[in-house]
Amino acid sequence: xxxxxxxxxxxxxxxxxxxxxxxxxxxxxxxxxxxxxxxxxxxxxxxxxxxxxxxxxxxxxxxxxxxxxxxxxxxxxxxxxxxxxxxxxxxxxxxxxxxxxxxxxxxxxxxxxx
Amino acid sequence: xxxxxxxxxxxxxxxxxxxxxxxxxxxxxxxxxxxxxxxxxxxxxxxxxxxxxxxxxxxxxxxxxxxxxxxxxxxxxxxxxxxxxxxxxxxxxxxxxxxxxxxxxxxxxxxx
Numbered sequence: 001x002x003x004x005x006x007x008x009x010x011x012x013x014x015x016x017x018x019x020x021x022x023x024x025x026x027x028x029x030x031x032x033x034x035x036x037x038x039x040x041x042x043x044x045x046x047x048x049x050x051x052x053x054x055x056x057x058x059x060x061x062x063x064x065x066x067x068x069x070x071x072x073x074x075x076x077x078x079x080x081x082x083x084x085x086x087x088x089x090x091x092x093x094x095x096x097x098x099x100x101x102x103x104x105x106x107x108x109x110x111x112x113x114x
Numbered sequence: 115x116x117x118x119x120x121x122x123x124x125x126x127x128x129x130x131x132x133x134x135x136x137x138x139x140x141x142x143x144x145x146x147x148x149x150x151x152x153x154x155x156x157x158x159x160x161x162x163x164x165x166x167x168x169x170x171x172x173x174x175x176x177x178x179x180x181x182x183x184x185x186x187x188x189x190x191x192x193x194x195x196x197x198x199x200x201x202x203x204x205x206x207x208x209x210x211x212x213x214x215x216x217x218x219x220x221x222x223x224x225x226x
Contacts, residue, residue, distance in 0.1 A: 004157070033213060042120075042203050042216030043158065055211060091157050102148045103214055105157030 004106035006092050012112045013082055020078045021109045025094030032075050033103060034067055035091040036060065043091055043105075049075060050097065082113045117141060118206050120217025127224050133191040135220045137204035140185065144206040148214070149178065149189050152201045161202070162189070194224045 005024040013019050025032045031050050035043035046065070047057045051072035061067075064082075069075040079086055089110050093103035119138045127133045137147075146165055150158035164171045164178040164187065171178045177190040191198055204217040 040219070042205075042218045045213045045215065048213055056213065093157075102146075102160040102163055105150075105159065107155070107157045 004092055004094055004104050006106035006109050010110045015113055016081055018080045020076055021090055023075045023092030026104055029094035030097055031095045032069055033093040034077050037089040037091055084113045087111055087113045117215045118204055118217040120204050124221045127194045129224055129226045131194050133194045133222055135189045135202055137217050138186045139206050143208040145209055146207045147187050148205050150203045196224045199224050
């Protein structure tokens with residue numbers, strides 16, 4: 001287990017299409033986070049899971065976004081009816097409970113909506 | 115509402131010089147302050163972190179200075195090298211279940 005893996009690395013989609021991203025966290029970590037990062041900005045929190053339970057969702061997470069973490073392992077983030085404003089880097093991170101020692105981030109999925 | 119304010123937005127430093135990036139926060143419940151380094155096409159990577167019970171933490175060429183009363187903390191990179199050229203983010207978190215919050219980042223360029 002070498003870190004947090006995200007797939008795909010890049011995704012280009014047409015406006016209105018649905019997309020799904022996958023994140024595989026560090027296996028020992030029970031918390032998994034999704035962040036969004038736009039050009040020139042810091043990562044913005046979207047949602048997080050502790051094991052399979054989704055504990056918090058940001059107001060940035062509109063009803064077109066849904067995230068799951070079945071069985072407390074990998075997670076998926078789905079965006080329905082994509083809009084150009086959804087173009088961003090979607091970052092996944094994992095940590096031990098409460099994240100007191102920092103988060104480990106994946107390399108992200110770059111989404112471009114055309 | 116920006117919970118952690120970071121400056122400057124960009125910074126150019128000569129090789130061998132000192133890079134200084136500053137952050138300020140308002141939420142006194144924050145009790146862990148990490149700095150992340152991000153290279154293009156990569157996710158942020160934890161660089162160094164500090165808790166508010168100490169005023170300074172040093173790891174190699176990287177030092178965090180922390181001023182609890184002013185609610186400010188800064189990253190100092192000594193003997194800056196071209197390989198340090200990256201975007202740096204300060205962040206903060208409080209105990210409990212709130213997620214890590216990030217500053218907007220500082221793009222550092224170290225020129226020879």
